Amino acid sequence: MEPARSVAEARQIQERLRERLVFRPPRGFKPRVVAGADVAFDKARNLAFAAVVLIELDSLETVETATAALPISFPYVPGYLSFRELPALVAAWESLRQRPDVAVLDAHGYAHPRRMGLACHAGLEFGLPAIGCAKSILCGEVGELAEERGARAPLVDPKSGEELGWALRTRDRVRPVYLSVGHLIDLPTAAELILRLAPGGRYRFPETTRRADRLAAEYKSGG
DNA sequence: GCGACAG
């Protein structure tokens, strides 16, 4: 991943990379292994602990995991999360023996000020379909959506009216997750996948992010 | 100038 020494430089990199994004799945896209990725931080040690978990879609069994720790090289600035989390994520990703079919990131993809969130950046970096599944909104607005699991409502840019992603309910009467395309995927395909990864409406987040989050936390605290 | 603001 190309590093950035300033926010201005990071912005130029985002504006250049966004031209490469593709918003449709590969021909005959039939994912079998899905990757979940997340990063935990330790300010005192100035380290970022990345974790990648590979899950078989049919059984939801974890089939492989990978971790990597790197010094924190960029501050948290809304809109520039990639430059803080992606370096460590790429390091972990490169130690994987198996190539997954799609990756789910705990962040936004297209639903970003410059349409180039972490899920987009990761998709380009990994050369794989990638989905953004965030806990809260970075930009855009959503209307009301039904209380039942499976309900969805568009996340739109109030200025242009453009659809940035979807608010998707994974559990009855529980706050939705915010879905957006990263790379080589479309919203309907992404939503179907996320619902399969959060079966029975038991948890709000898909298994990919739950397991990657837990692994990153364990790795950080020595394990 | 004043808010908003993924993780």
Next chain:
DNA sequence: ATCTTGTCGC
């Protein structure tokens, strides 16, 4: 993201 125990609710 991170600091942190118990606690209210289905």
